[in-house]
Amino acid sequence: MTFNQIFERFSSRYLPASLSDAAMMRFRALGRALPVIREAPVSLDENADHLVYVCSGATKLVAHASAGRDQVVAFHFPDELIAVPARAEHSYTLYTVSPSELLVFDYADFADLARGEPAVLRMLLDCARKSLGRCRDKSLALGRKTAPERLAGFLVGMAVRIGAPQDDITFLDLPMSRRDIADSLGLTIETVSRQFTLLREQKIIETVGKSGVRIRDLLALEARAGYLIEAA
Template identity: 40%
Template sequence: MDNPRRDIHNSEIPVVCRACEARHGGVCGAMNPQQLTELSKYTTRKKLSSGAELQGQGEKIASYANILKGVVKLTKMLSDGRQQIVGLQFAPDFLGRPFSTESTLTAEAATESEICSMPKAVLDRLVAGSPELEHRLHNQALAELDGARDWMLTLGRKTAQEKVASFLYMIATHFDPESVDESSFDLPLSRADIADFLGLTIETVSRQMTKLRADGVIQVENNRHVSVPDMDRLAEVAGMDF
C-alpha cells in the first residue's frame, strides 16, 4: 500500500504539490501519489484580498478549498439580518463540508489569503473511494467541534481580559504555521470584529488590549502589529489549562 506521507520530493507526487504549504498538514496529507495526481488536474491556486467572499450562506456548494496562507472568517446571518462571527480558519485547514449541498455559513478572507480550490464533485469522488481520506476529514471535523466547545467555555466563563488574551494566543499559535516566530503577528480582525467574535464591546476590547500592553504581556505597534515577549505568560493570563 502506498504511504501517503512519503518524502515530499518523491517523483510520483505532482510538482505543484511538492512545495505546497498544505501538503502534509491538510487533507492532502491523507492522499497517495495517484490521488494527488488526479486531484491536481482540477485544482486552482487563488490569491484573495482581505474581504473577498469565498462562499455565501445558503449558496450551493460547488467547490472546496485548502487554506494555504492567511485567515478565513466564518460568519452566520440571523433572520433579522444581524451577523455573528462563529469561527476562524487558518492554514492548512480544509474549507468545506464534503457531501453537503448548501453552505450554512459565509466564508470570507479576513486577511490577504491564498487557497487551493478544488471542484466538489472531484473530491467527493476521491473521499468515497478512500477510507483514509474520509478519516482525515472526519478527524478535522471533530477537531473543529472540540475547538468550538473550548470557545464556548471562553465566551461563557472567562473574564474580558481572559477572552482577549485567549484570542491573541489563538492567533499567535495558528496564524502562520510556517513561521518559526509565533510571538509577532498582525491582527487579522478589526477591533469591531474582535469584539463581535468575543461577545464584547469595542471599548472593552480596546481597554483590555491597553491593559495587557501596560502590564507588559503584549507590545502593540501601529494599532495592528502585536508582539508577545512571553507566550507562557500570555497563556497564563488567558486562563489556559495545560
C-alpha cells in the first residue's frame, strides 16, 4: 500500500471532511509510513511522544519493569489511533503483533498543527479518553479480578473489537500469542493455557489451531468476566 493510500484511510477516518486542502497537506507532511513488519518492535525516537495509526495488522504497547517483566498495556487493531509515550520512569515500546502498515506522527508536531483545527483537537481528545477508559478497565481487572475472570473479559473485549459473528457463534482470529495474552492479563502463559482449557471443557469456547477461537456462549463469558451486576 502506498503512503498516499494509507494517509487517505487515516484522514477519512480521523480528520474532519471540512479540513482545507492546505491544512490537509500540512498534516500529510508530518506523517511517515512504516512498512509491513513481522512481530517486531517499532523503532520510534524514545525521547518524543508519537501518534500511530494502524492501517492494517495489529500492535501491542508494552510497558517494561525491572527483571525483564513486561506488561501489555493495550492492543490495537486496524483503523485505530494510538498515543505512544516517550520514555519516562517506565519505558514503553510499541510492537507489531502481525505484519502491519503503520502511519507515524510526532505527537507534539501533530498537536501543534491541530491548534488551529478544533475538530482535530477534539478528535485527539476523544482518542485519549477512549484509551483512558480502556486502561481504567484494565486496572480494575489486573488489581481485583481472578485469572478466569481476566481471560473471560479479554475474550469478550476481543469479540467486540475483532470478532466475526456467524449465526449465534462469534469467531475470533487472535493475532497475538499466548505470551502476549499473558502479558496483557498479568498472568503466565501456563495459567492462560489452563484457563483456555477450562473454557473448552465447559463448552463455552472451541479453539481452532493456535489462533482461532469459536465463542459458543458469549453470555457465559460475560457472566464470568466479573462485571458489576446492576441491581434492578
